[in-house]
Amino acid sequence: MADALSLAKSLKNREVTSVSLVEQAYQAIAETDGDIKAYLTLTKESAMAQAQSIDKRLDQGEELPLLAGIPIGIKDNILLKGFKTTCASKMLENFVAPYDATVIEKINAQGLIPVGKLNMDEFAMGSSTQFSAFQVTRNPRNLDYVPGGSSGGSAATVSANQVPLSLGSDTGGSIRQPASFCGIVGLKPTYGRVSRYGLVSFASSLDQIGPMATTVGGAAALLNVISGFDSKDSTSEQVEVPDFTQAIGQSVSGKRIGVPKVLMGDAVDPQIRKAIDATLADLVAKGATWEVVDFGCMDEALSVYYILAPAEASSNLERYDGVRYGHRKPDAANLNDMYTRTRGEGFGPEVKRRIILGTYVLSSGYYDAYYLKAQKVRSLVIKAYQKAFESVDVILSPTVPSLPFKLGENLEDPIAMYLQDIATIPANLAGLPAISVPCGTSSEGLPIGVQITGKAFDEMTVLSVADAIHVKETL
Numbered sequence: 501m502a503d504a505l506s507l508a509k510s511l512k513n514r515e516v517t518s519v520s521l522v523e524q525a526y527q528a529i530a531e532t533d534g535d536i537k538a539y540l541t542l543t544k545e546s547a548m549a550q551a552q553s554i555d556k557r558l559d560q561g562e563e564l565p566l567l568a569g570i571p572i573g574i575k576d577n578i579l580l581k582g583f584k585t586t587c588a589s590k591m592l593e594n595f596v597a598p599y600d601a602t603v604i605e606k607i608n609a610q611g612l613i614p615v616g617k618l619n620m621d622e623f624a625m626g627s628s629t630q631f632s633a634f635q636v637t638r639n640p641r642n643l644d645y646v647p648g649g650s651s652g653g654s655a656a657t658v659s660a661n662q663v664p665l666s667l668g669s670d671t672g673g674s675i676r677q678p679a680s681f682c683g684i685v686g687l688k689p690t691y692g693r694v695s696r697y698g699l700v701s702f703a704s705s706l707d708q709i710g711p712m713a714t715t716v717g718g719a720a721a722l723l724n725v726i727s728g729f730d731s732k733d734s735t736s737e738q739v740e741v742p743d744f745t746q747a748i749g750q751s752v753s754g755k756r757i758g759v760p761k762v763l764m765g766d767a768v769d770p771q772i773r774k775a776i777d778a779t780l781a782d783l784v785a786k787g788a789t790w791e792v793v794d795f796g797c798m799d800e801a802l803s804v805y806y807i808l809a810p811a812e813a814s815s816n817l818e819r820y821d822g823v824r825y826g827h828r829k830p831d832a833a834n835l836n837d838m839y840t841r842t843r844g845e846g847f848g849p850e851v852k853r854r855i856i857l858g859t860y861v862l863s864s865g866y867y868d869a870y871y872l873k874a875q876k877v878r879s880l881v882i883k884a885y886q887k888a889f890e891s892v893d894v895i896l897s898p899t900v901p902s903l904p905f906k907l908g909e910n911l912e913d914p915i916a917m918y919l920q921d922i923a924t925i926p927a928n929l930a931g932l933p934a935i936s937v938p939c940g941t942s943s944e945g946l947p948i949g950v951q952i953t954g955k956a957f958d959e960m961t962v963l964s965v966a967d968a969i970h971v972k973e974t975l
């Protein structure tokens with residue numbers, strides 16, 4: 501399926517109907533999702549009814565929002581009223597969303613059409629979508645490879661051209677890493693830009709919902725739809741929402757790009773380094789300048805994340821106790837036995853690992869040594885960015901230092917899996933906007949992504965630099 505903006509144009513010109521686009525999406529899903537397995541739930545009946553109503557309004561000459569009538573996929577940790585929201589966990593296998601997340605209210609108000617709920621790592625913990633309790637999603641660019649994660653379903657459906665747009669969530673890289681692996685665009689907005697109301701919490705101080713798309717323009721248009729203050733999310737910021745599509749086609753002349761030294765060194769796959777070098781050369785040809793920035797706390801950021809994210813997760817996931825939500829083990833001997841067996845059965849191995857780790861770092865005697873210290877180092881990461889942004893407009897690095905890996909790989913090695921996020925995590929810790937854009941292909945034909953990180957609420961610059969890169973890639 502073509503890019504969201506060109507489809508929107510065809511819809512406006514009445515060359516296609518919304519019903520035909522939605523039918524096309526389901527046809528593509530029927531043809532390819534047997535192999536790819538991006539979807540956990542399809543919402544065909546309501547999607548078709550919504551498409552019919554959009555077409556009717558267009559027939560009546562109504563002026564509709566830019567993306568009205570365009571099909572979109574939704575990660576299965578975002579509440580879509582009346583449909584299951586499983587977080588790819590047995591714990592929520594039969595949980596039906598009682599209300600819409602704010603982002604869903606917004607996409608409904610603008611006439612986008614959710615076609616289904618997308619597979620993910622359980623509770624968004626993982627980097628390969630292999631930690632789903634239900635199915636393993638494959639990378640559409642090569643079915644032997646993982647799509648990345650945790651928004652692997654959201655990346656795969658766009659990459660497979662089933663839909664032009666999807667929503668993912670990103671706590672430490674879960675939009676950008678799968679976007680990189682699947683050769684698409686994925687943006688984590690500034691913390692507070694997009695409401696988290698109705699997103700199932702993993703680590704609340706890091707989580708953000710963001711757009712995934714075939715093009716930077718599509719991501720920008722979707723960011724327009726989902727952004728804005730929401731009184732239902734106490735961390736939502738009251739800031740102006742510009743028209744992000746204005747970033748498309750802007751010149752990058754005079755833009756100053758910082759490149760962290762550690763992310764250009766030997767730890768990065770040579771093919772990725774080559775693609776990044778070529779991207780930088782191209783940006784320089786377009787009038788940008790670049791310099792090495794000293795961003796010395798990359799390794800520390802990873803450690804900080806794997807203390808803070810599990811700590812927050814252990815608290816957030818306390819609510820799944822068999823009493824209030826989802827799965828409950830029957831025939832327990834007493835209340836404690838019920839909790840233990842419910843949680844023992846309901847959660848998969850990675851979620852348990854995080855809960856144990858998080859409970860440990862928060863427990864009395866270890867709190868100061870781990871949690872408190874991690875919070876202090878988090879503020880050093882924020883300061884490192886502030887310093888870098890004194891001399892540059894954006895920071896450019898590989899999205900992931902290694903190429904996509906095969907299904908089954910890294911499964912038994914949590915540390916190897918955690919290293920996937922070394923380049924993406926710092927932006928979450930500092931709450932900054934960051935995008936992954938395709939910038940090349942490996943000799944095996946696997947996509948390579950480049951990450952652009954910007955100042956808080958400066959998605960505009962991030963998108964404009966990303967667009968300059970992506971244009972080159974698609975020409």
Ligand code: GLN
Pocket residue numbers: 624625626627649650669670671672673674675702809921
């Ligand atoms: N892969 C990271 C983790 O497992 C990031 C996950 C995410 O961003 N949701 O925690």
